[in-house]
Amino acid sequence: MGFARAVSDGKFRAYIEDVAIHKEFQKLGTGTKLVSILLEELSQIDVISLFCEYDLIPPMLLSVLSLYVFEDI
Template structure:
C-alpha cells in the first residue's frame, strides 16, 4: 500500500477503478489527476494495476472526511478496504474528528473499522 506521495496515481488508473465500481463515468482522467494533488490518498497496487484506492479531504487540524474507498471487484473481501482505512487513519492521526459518508449497506464495514453511526447528524448536499 502506497500513499500518493510514494507512488502517484495516474488519473487513467483511478478512472478505470471507478468505472469497475460503476462510479462517476462523467469524470475525466485529467480531473481526477487534479483532484489527487489536493488530498491525502492511498493506492493499493498489484504490479502496475491499481486494485484499491481511498482518499481523505482535510483541513489539516480539526476535521477530515474519508471519501471514495473503492476496491476492484475481484479483490473485494480480502481486507484491502480495512488496510486502506488503517493507513488513512495513520495519516490523519493529528486530526480531531474524522468522518465519512457511506451507503447503508456499508455501515457494518465501517463499524468494524471503529467508526460510529450517528443519528444526531444528517447529510445534506447542495449541487
C-alpha cells in the same frame, strides 16, 4: 487494486471521501487495510467524518471504525 482518500484542513476536520476497491480484491480485507492506513495518517485530526451506506460496510471494517469511535447517525 483500490484506493482510499480524504479531504482535510490538516488540523481540525477530515472527510473520508472515497474508498474504491476493484471487484477482484473485494471481501479480502483490502478496503479495511486502506481505511486503517488512512485513519492512522489522519490520527492528529480532531474530527474525521465518513458518510456511507451502512449496509455497504463490511463487518471487518466496522470493527476498525469502532476503534476510532465512529457513530451511526
